[in-house]
Amino acid sequence: MSEGDDETELGDPVRTDDRTGPDDEGAAVEAFERLGLTGYEAKVFIALHRLGSGTARDVAEITDVPRSQVYSVAENLEARGLLEVHHASPIRYRPVRVEEARETLRERFEHEQERALEYVERVQEEMPAEETTEEIWTVRGSGRIDDRIVDLLSNAEDRIVFAVRLPALFDSSIESVLEDRATDGVSVTAISSAQRVRDRLEDRENLRVQEPREPRTEDERSGRIAVVDDDSVLLSVVDDDGSETAIWSVESLFASVLIQLIEANEETLERAA
Missing domain, CATH: 1.10.10.10 (Winged helix-like DNA-binding domain superfamily/Winged helix DNA-binding domain)
Structure with missing residues (x-):
C-alpha cells in the first residue's frame, strides 16, 4: 500500500515505530x-x-x-x-x-x-433497521484503490469489465483476481490501450482482452474503471500530481444508473483504457 493512501471510511492511524524503544x-x-x-x-x-x-x-x-x-x-x-x-x-x-x-x-x-x-458494537446493533449507509464512497491512493478493486472483482458472480490506461495502475493482485474469476466461469473482459497490459493477459484462458478502437493519446486523467455484475462500479482519475482518486459504489441506485450510462456510451470505457 503506498504512502499517503487514504479512504474516507477511516482516518489515518497514529504512526509509531515499535522496532526500537524510546531513546530518551x-x-x-x-x-x-x-x-x-x-x-x-x-x-x-x-x-x-x-x-x-x-x-x-x-x-x-x-x-x-x-x-x-x-x-x-x-x-x-x-x-x-x-x-x-x-x-x-x-x-x-x-x-x-x-x-x-x-x-x-x-x-x-x-x-x-x-x-x-x-x-x-452495541451502538451498531442499536441502529434503526431503516437507516441506510452512504451509497457513494471515495478512496484515495493507488494502493488503497488496488485493494478496493480486488475486493469488488473477487465478489463477481456473472461478469467483470475492467479498463485501465496505465501499466503502472495494473497491479499484480488485480491481474491474479481477473484470471481466477475467469477460471471460475465469470465473464471477464479487460480493456487497455497499453500493449504491456494486454500482453500480460493475452494468453489467459477464458479471459477476453480488447484494445480500444480509438485510443485517446491526449488523455492524461483517466485511471481505471471496474464494472462488476450489474450492481458494483469503481471509477478513478489521475490527478495532476500523479496521485489517484476513485469513487465506488455497491448495490446502490447510483451504481446501477452509472453502469447503464457507461454501457450506453462505450466510448467511456475506451477512454479509460
Missing part, C-alpha cells in the same frame, strides 16, 4: 502517556526505577514533579499496580519490576480496548 526520557514519557498514564505518573515511575526506591523528596529532586504532587501521583501509580508503598516515616516508594509493569499495562490496555469496542 521524553520519548518514554510520551509512550507511557499513550498507554494511559499522565506525564507526572510516567516521570515518577521512571524516576523510581532510576532510584530503585525513594521518598517524595528523592523523586522531586531528580524530576520536575513538585514534591507536593508526588504523593498523589504515587497513590495513582499504586492503584494502577505499578508501585509499592512502604508506610514508614518518611513514606518510601518502590516500583514494580519491569516485567510486572509490562503485564499490568498490557492487561489494562486490553481491558480498555474491549470496553470501547463493546460499546461501538
Whole structure:
C-alpha cells in the first residue's frame, strides 16, 4: 500500500515505530502517556526505577514533579499496580519490576480496548433497521484503490469489465483476481490501450482482452474503471500530481444508473483504457 493512501471510511492511524524503544526520557514519557498514564505518573515511575526506591523528596529532586504532587501521583501509580508503598516515616516508594509493569499495562490496555469496542458494537446493533449507509464512497491512493478493486472483482458472480490506461495502475493482485474469476466461469473482459497490459493477459484462458478502437493519446486523467455484475462500479482519475482518486459504489441506485450510462456510451470505457 503506498504512502499517503487514504479512504474516507477511516482516518489515518497514529504512526509509531515499535522496532526500537524510546531513546530518551521524553520519548518514554510520551509512550507511557499513550498507554494511559499522565506525564507526572510516567516521570515518577521512571524516576523510581532510576532510584530503585525513594521518598517524595528523592523523586522531586531528580524530576520536575513538585514534591507536593508526588504523593498523589504515587497513590495513582499504586492503584494502577505499578508501585509499592512502604508506610514508614518518611513514606518510601518502590516500583514494580519491569516485567510486572509490562503485564499490568498490557492487561489494562486490553481491558480498555474491549470496553470501547463493546460499546461501538452495541451502538451498531442499536441502529434503526431503516437507516441506510452512504451509497457513494471515495478512496484515495493507488494502493488503497488496488485493494478496493480486488475486493469488488473477487465478489463477481456473472461478469467483470475492467479498463485501465496505465501499466503502472495494473497491479499484480488485480491481474491474479481477473484470471481466477475467469477460471471460475465469470465473464471477464479487460480493456487497455497499453500493449504491456494486454500482453500480460493475452494468453489467459477464458479471459477476453480488447484494445480500444480509438485510443485517446491526449488523455492524461483517466485511471481505471471496474464494472462488476450489474450492481458494483469503481471509477478513478489521475490527478495532476500523479496521485489517484476513485469513487465506488455497491448495490446502490447510483451504481446501477452509472453502469447503464457507461454501457450506453462505450466510448467511456475506451477512454479509460
